[in-house]
Amino acid sequence: MEVHTICSDEENVKFIVEPENKKLLNTLPKIKVIGCGGTIASVGTNSSETAGYKIGLTINDLLEKLPDLSKVCQIDYEQVCNIDSKEMNEENLMKVYKCISVNLQKYDGFVITHGTDTIAESSFFLELTLDFTCPIVLTGSMKPASALSSDSLMNLYSSFLVAANESSRNRGTLIVMNDQITSGFYANKSNANSIDSFNGRQGYLGNFVNNELHYYYPNNKPLGLPSFKLNINLDDIDMFSKGDYKQILPKVVILYAHQGFNTDIVDLVYPHYDGIVVATMGAGSLPDEVNEYITKLNIPVVYSKHMDGMVPRVNIPKADNCFSAGYLTPEKARILLQLGIFSKYNYSEMRKSFRGVYGG
Numbered sequence: 001m002e003v004h005t006i007c008s009d010e011e012n013v014k015f016i017v018e019p020e021n022k023k024l025l026n027t028l029p030k031i032k033v034i035g036c037g038g039t040i041a042s043v044g045t046n047s048s049e050t051a052g053y054k055i056g057l058t059i060n061d062l063l064e065k066l067p068d069l070s071k072v073c074q075i076d077y078e079q080v081c082n083i084d085s086k087e088m089n090e091e092n093l094m095k096v097y098k099c100i101s102v103n104l105q106k107y108d109g110f111v112i113t114h115g116t117d118t119i120a121e122s123s124f125f126l127e128l129t130l131d132f133t134c135p136i137v138l139t140g141s142m143k144p145a146s147a148l149s150s151d152s153l154m155n156l157y158s159s160f161l162v163a164a165n166e167s168s169r170n171r172g173t174l175i176v177m178n179d180q181i182t183s184g185f186y187a188n189k190s191n192a193n194s195i196d197s198f199n200g201r202q203g204y205l206g207n208f209v210n211n212e213l214h215y216y217y218p219n220n221k222p223l224g225l226p227s228f229k230l231n232i233n234l235d236d237i238d239m240f241s242k243g244d245y246k247q248i249l250p251k252v253v254i255l256y257a258h259q260g261f262n263t264d265i266v267d268l269v270y271p272h273y274d275g276i277v278v279a280t281m282g283a284g285s286l287p288d289e290v291n292e293y294i295t296k297l298n299i300p301v302v303y304s305k306h307m308d309g310m311v312p313r314v315n316i317p318k319a320d321n322c323f324s325a326g327y328l329t330p331e332k333a334r335i336l337l338q339l340g341i342f343s344k345y346n347y348s349e350m351r352k353s354f355r356g357v358y359g360g
């Protein structure tokens with residue numbers, strides 16, 4: 001298989017997968033796949049191993065194992081990183097953001113391979129910060145590529161079919177796993193081991209069956225979707241690879257509440273962060289003493305929940321600096337709060353951004 005060369009000149013981009021019939025060159029959708037790593041690119045010591053495996057495949061290795069896609073789309077790739085998604089940080093996320101930003105006009109769709117532990121954070125961040133209508137599909141797997149009945153190659157294969165399909169346009173970022181197409185705004189990992197992990201109650205948009213896409217609704221983005229312009233110099237992001245990355249986004253910490261949760265931990269982190277998200281005990285429950293303490297802080301505090309569901313606004317203190325995360329997980333609430341602080345939102349603008357997910 002031809003090795004792809006990354007080239008910023010659209011005319012000269014070489015596609016690793018091209019149509020056999022050259023007449024189709026200008027008609028088949030151009031898809032860029034961005035490799036980030038994860039279990040989808042991992043191998044174990046034998047085919048029965050489903051834990052303790054290591055990243056072992058590049059995006060090029062994975063593409064070589066797929067069934068023929070040359071009648072579906074043209075593909076080129078960029079390996080932005082090849083890591084377990086526990087190592088995904090702002091620096092790597094910004095590289096993915098840049099890779100899509102500079103290529104948005106040149107491609108008809110994007111596929112991002114990513115570890116599933118934090119795939120929902122990346123899909124949410126990209127959804128909120130990129131201005132796009134083309135399909136941006138994120139995929140991963142729950143079993144390493146080397147395992148018996150691994151979901152790795154099938155998830156990658158179906159992601160290309162989703163990304164190459166016109167009907168996937170203007171639906172926001174999509175997570176495609178286990179034959180299900182879910183909104184990257186709402187999808188979350190719900191099980192640490194099961195292949196059926198991205199089966200959230202919100203944002204289940206369609207199914208992938210025997211090479212066909214079945215969407216249940218017309219194309220649309222999520223209601224109340226907040227959007228942010230980062231206004232950063234994209235060239236700065238290249239500097240980061242030289243090891244001198246400076247955090248762009250504000251620092252927001254997540255605290256996990258439990259029986260006996262008190263003000264000590266809030267007190268400890270408060271001076272070091274620009275904002276706090278608390279994963280509360282139920283639909284916004286925290287001890288009265290903690291609530292009272294939080295209302296006196298001069299940083300924003302977002303009340304989220306550990307489990308599925310949402311935090312009604314009536315359950316949280318009525319104070320300017322306190323916000324409900326609505327349906328968002330603590331991780332996603334953290335990203336939304338970071339973007340709000342970064343955009344210098346006042347508390348009322350901040351509240352409005354959380355209203356979109358029935359919080360605020």
Ligand SMILES: NC(=O)C[C@H](N)C(=O)O
Binds near residue numbers: 037040083085
């Ligand atoms: N299934 C997975 O991809 C889990 C892996 N630890 C990751 O997030 O990279």
